[in-house]
Amino acid sequence: MTNLSPTQKQNLKRFGRSDEGQALVLTALALVVLVLMAGLGVDVGYLRYQKQQMQKAADAGALAGATALAYNGNWNAAAIADVNANGFSATKSDGTSTGVTITVAKPWEGSFAGQDGYVEVSVTQPQPTFFMRVLPGHDTVAVRSWAVASALAPGSFCIIAMDPTDSRSFLVDGGVTIGSTCGIYVNSSDPSSALQKNGVSGTIKASYIGIVGGCSASGGSGCVPPEVVSDLSSGQKPVTGIAPIKDPLANVCPSPATASCPQLKPLTCSLQKGPTFYPDTFCNLSLGSTNTYTFTPGVYVLVGGLSVTGSPTIKSTGGVTFYNTSKAGYPYGGITMAGSPKVTLSAPTTGPLAGMLFFQDRSVPVGSPGSNFKGSSVQGYTGSIYFPTTDITFEGTPAVASTATILLGYQLHFKGNTSIENYTYLSTGGGPIHGATLAE
Numbered sequence: 001m002t003n004l005s006p007t008q009k010q011n012l013k014r015f016g017r018s019d020e021g022q023a024l025v026l027t028a029l030a031l032v033v034l035v036l037m038a039g040l041g042v043d044v045g046y047l048r049y050q051k052q053q054m055q056k057a058a059d060a061g062a063l064a065g066a067t068a069l070a071y072n073g074n075w076n077a078a079a080i081a082d083v084n085a086n087g088f089s090a091t092k093s094d095g096t097s098t099g100v101t102i103t104v105a106k107p108w109e110g111s112f113a114g115q116d117g118y119v120e121v122s123v124t125q126p127q128p129t130f131f132m133r134v135l136p137g138h139d140t141v142a143v144r145s146w147a148v149a150s151a152l153a154p155g156s157f158c159i160i161a162m163d164p165t166d167s168r169s170f171l172v173d174g175g176v177t178i179g180s181t182c183g184i185y186v187n188s189s190d191p192s193s194a195l196q197k198n199g200v201s202g203t204i205k206a207s208y209i210g211i212v213g214g215c216s217a218s219g220g221s222g223c224v225p226p227e228v229v230s231d232l233s234s235g236q237k238p239v240t241g242i243a244p245i246k247d248p249l250a251n252v253c254p255s256p257a258t259a260s261c262p263q264l265k266p267l268t269c270s271l272q273k274g275p276t277f278y279p280d281t282f283c284n285l286s287l288g289s290t291n292t293y294t295f296t297p298g299v300y301v302l303v304g305g306l307s308v309t310g311s312p313t314i315k316s317t318g319g320v321t322f323y324n325t326s327k328a329g330y331p332y333g334g335i336t337m338a339g340s341p342k343v344t345l346s347a348p349t350t351g352p353l354a355g356m357l358f359f360q361d362r363s364v365p366v367g368s369p370g371s372n373f374k375g376s377s378v379q380g381y382t383g384s385i386y387f388p389t390t391d392i393t394f395e396g397t398p399a400v401a402s403t404a405t406i407l408l409g410y411q412l413h414f415k416g417n418t419s420i421e422n423y424t425y426l427s428t429g430g431g432p433i434h435g436a437t438l439a440e
Helices: 006-017 022-070 075-085
Strands: 101-105 118-128 140-154 157-161 170-173 177-186 195-198 203-211 215-217 281-287 292-295 298-308 313-325 335-337 342-346 356-360 371-375 379-387 392-396 405-409 412-415 419-423 434-438
Touching (some): 022 075, 170 177, 371 379
Parallel strands (some): 170 195, 170 412, 177 203, 195 215, 292 313, 298 313, 313 342, 313 356, 335 371, 342 379, 356 379, 379 405
């Protein structure tokens, strides 16, 4: 045993009571904690960034898939293609795996699980860590983003002129007022007057007006507010020089001979004369006087057209479709609403002809007789007025108020004092033109 001198004992006691060096130890421990927190912050920030990028890819894929689904396309392939375009692919250029898993299907989770008309896209990929890897089994962390998009949203446009080249494809002549909460598309490439508005009275207003060619108003002054306005809130001018569009209803019953649409074939002319009509084939149908005519739900094949005169009341008790065609002995004729008829007709909301009210046979040649909706009474049409190769004219004062209708013609002409107010697209589930929107 070592005997310490009094001085040594005193020094030892002083050393035991001293706090010199403790601050260094505490500082070292604090630095370790700070470094770990900083490292965790780096890892979390990086993983959050990767999740945001994956979310963008999932959103884009879901929207692409829903858009393709709305038009009977390959929605699975469309969704995967857009995910790939946003930087996430299952394989590298050399064929090796990236670790990315892309799943596309009907929703299997969330509020829309199992529902038709929706597309879910999931993107998963293990992401490397930088500081968390000091912990066993944390070299990578699986990051996943998912999105659900609906294919049942209404389309953004509902008034379409399909003529690809001619001037005055969309013509407004007189004190015409058009107020639409959806868009107007004019497919003509005429450089100066694809859309033409004559006269200083009346207005054309829509949420969007897109024209492949050019636009003129009031005798060549150009399309300027307030006569032609494409954004109801800010007075934005129509957009010219847009890309040509395709027939948005081309996938609805592509051919009368298909199994899904056998009812569209012209058959033997019916002898029904009303006042109540039942689904059948009618040749050169004419309605007039002051009678009331009622159409029960179903498909009516019009061979040679429909002519309305006088002031009859024409209504439907449910969803009806009028298929306008021709056959031997009965050349094609359009729909003519003259006089002052009171019309209330609605298209079906389900089945292969959902949303189709007047449906022109697509084989009718361009230049065939057009259809004319004119008169002096309020006319209500709920459904698509579809004449892809013939013209549609609204003339006189056939006020069409608060109407949910898709209006598509080869050319669209509005004359006289026609008023089409509060015009909108068909509601979700009831219309043939659909768009895509994110649901989750």
